[in-house]
Amino acid sequence: MRKPEQELAEIKSMMERSTRFLSLSGLSGILAGTYALIAAGLAYAWVYYPNLPYGTNIELIRQEDILGKLLVTAAVVLLFSIGTAWLMSQSKSKKKAQKFWTPASKRFIQALFIPVAVGGIFCLAMLAKGYLGVVAPATLIFYGLGLLNASTFTLNDIKYLGYCQLVLGIISAFFTGYGLILWAVGFGVLHIIYGAMMYYKYDR
Amino acid sequence: MKGNYDKAFENVVRLRVMSILMVNEEYDFNSFKEMLDVTDGNLASHLKNLEKQEYIQVSKSFVGRKPLTNYSATASGKEAFQAHLEFLENLIKENKS
Numbered sequence: 001m002r003k004p005e006q007e008l009a010e011i012k013s014m015m016e017r018s019t020r021f022l023s024l025s026g027l028s029g030i031l032a033g034t035y036a037l038i039a040a041g042l043a044y045a046w047v048y049y050p051n052l053p054y055g056t057n058i059e060l061i062r063q064e065d066i067l068g069k070l071l072v073t074a075a076v077v078l079l080f081s082i083g084t085a086w087l088m089s090q091s092k093s094k095k096k097a098q099k100f101w102t103p104a105s106k107r108f109i110q111a112l113f114i115p116v117a118v119g120g121i122f123c124l125a126m127l128a129k130g131y132l133g134v135v136a137p138a139t140l141i142f143y144g145l146g147l148l149n150a151s152t153f154t155l156n157d158i159k160y161l162g163y164c165q166l167v168l169g170i171i172s173a174f175f176t177g178y179g180l181i182l183w184a185v186g187f188g189v190l191h192i193i194y195g196a197m198m199y200y201k202y203d204r
Numbered sequence: 205m206k207g208n209y210d211k212a213f214e215n216v217v218r219l220r221v222m223s224i225l226m227v228n229e230e231y232d233f234n235s236f237k238e239m240l241d242v243t244d245g246n247l248a249s250h251l252k253n254l255e256k257q258e259y260i261q262v263s264k265s266f267v268g269r270k271p272l273t274n275y276s277a278t279a280s281g282k283e284a285f286q287a288h289l290e291f292l293e294n295l296i297k298e299n300k301s
Contacts, residue, residue, distance in 0.1 A: 004292040004299075007219070011289070014223035018231070018239055099238045103231065 021108035021154045023093035023100060025085065026203050029195025032081035033188045039077045040184035043070055047180070067127070077187075092203070108153040115146035136179030140169030140186045155202070161194045207291030210284050212257055217242055217250045222285050225260060225277035233273040251275065259284055 016022070046066050093100040119142020123135050147162030165186050172182035213219045220240055224231055237247055254260045259281030263274045277285070 004295040007292055008289075008296070010216070010219065011223040014220045014239075015227045018224040019227050102238070103228070103235055 017098070017104070018102075019104055019107075019153065021102070021105040023089045023096065023098060023105075024154055024158070024198070025088035025092045026195045026198030026201075028081075028085040028088040029191050029198060031084045031088075031195075033191030033193075033195060035077045035080050035084075036191060037184060037188035039073045040180060040188055042073055043180055046070070067132075071127075104153060108150055111153055112146045112150035115142050115149055118142065119146070133176035133179065134173060136183040137169045137173035137176070140165050140172060140183065143186075144169055155198070157194075157198065157201070161190060164190050207289070207294050208284075208287040209291045210288040212254065212259060212284065213288050215250065217246065218254055221250060221254065221275075222259065222277065222281065225275060226282065226285055230263075230274045230276040232275070236275070254281070257281075257284075 046069055090100045119138060122142070123138050126132075126135055126138065144162045144165030147158050147165060151159035151162060168182050168186040168190075172179050175182075213222060217240060221236065224236070224239065233247070233251075236251075237244065240247065251260065251262075255262060258278055260275050261278050263276070265272050265274070
């Protein structure tokens with residue numbers, strides 16, 4: 001018989017590897033944050049420039065052409081972020097000689113994307129009805145809930161990212177004029193901080 | 205001493221299979237193979253062994269035309285694994301004091 005400590009460590013590692021998706025790439029978080037910041041910069045330029053004082057110019061977004069541009073930008077950021085995360089996590093699992101497509105990774109994706117997809121559709125409905133001010137808080141809140149939901153199936157640290165997004169979402173629901181800047185903090189800055197932390201902790 | 209050293213879990217493959225089934229409702233043959241990195245025959249014989257002791261149960265179904273063999277832990281299997289874990293933990297405690 002081997003040492004009992006080894007035996008227990010073995011059991012623990014099997015339990016974790018079979019239930020949790022551990023190949024989430026930190027670097028892809030940094031990149032996703034960067035895309036979001038670029039998009040927020042563009043949105044800022046379209047919506048507020050040259051009326052620099054920030055905060056109350058919600059009426060401006062009602063112009064059809066700006067709304068269309070914003071939607072396309074958001075879709076591009078979403079696609080790029082998911083694509084980057086997908087590719088980089090795949091190569092990370094290859095490096096660690098683990099399978100990418102396991103029951104654990106499927107559950108992780110399901111847990112994350114059900115709240116996010118529902119939130120996305122909900123936001124489209126709000127846009128269609130003209131409730132523009134609450135779209136930014138709603139994206140933050142649904143994303144935060146998705147992260148929280150998915151944290152059971154991946155590295156636990158993602159839970160704290162989820163909490164932060166939820167707090168930002170609630171704040172921005174009360175201060176709708178600051179939706180864009182809070183959105184940039186949530187999807188941009190927080191992703192970069194989180195990605196960098198994960199990179200130093202697990203990837204190097 | 206509390207707990208019980210179970211010969212069934214002396215083998216690493218069987219120990220790993222049981223650890224996985226403790227935290228997953230069910231797990232299929234191919235996923236086991238990928239996770240544990242063992243050959244078909246080796247895995248099959250260990251699974252058969254656990255099945256014979258009634259620690260795990262098998263359910264076969266089809267996904268499209270492909271057969272899918274799912275395994276899950278039985279109540280007595282979970283109990284036996286729990287006892288085995290307790291034994292290991294107590295062993296560590298005793299060695300410390």
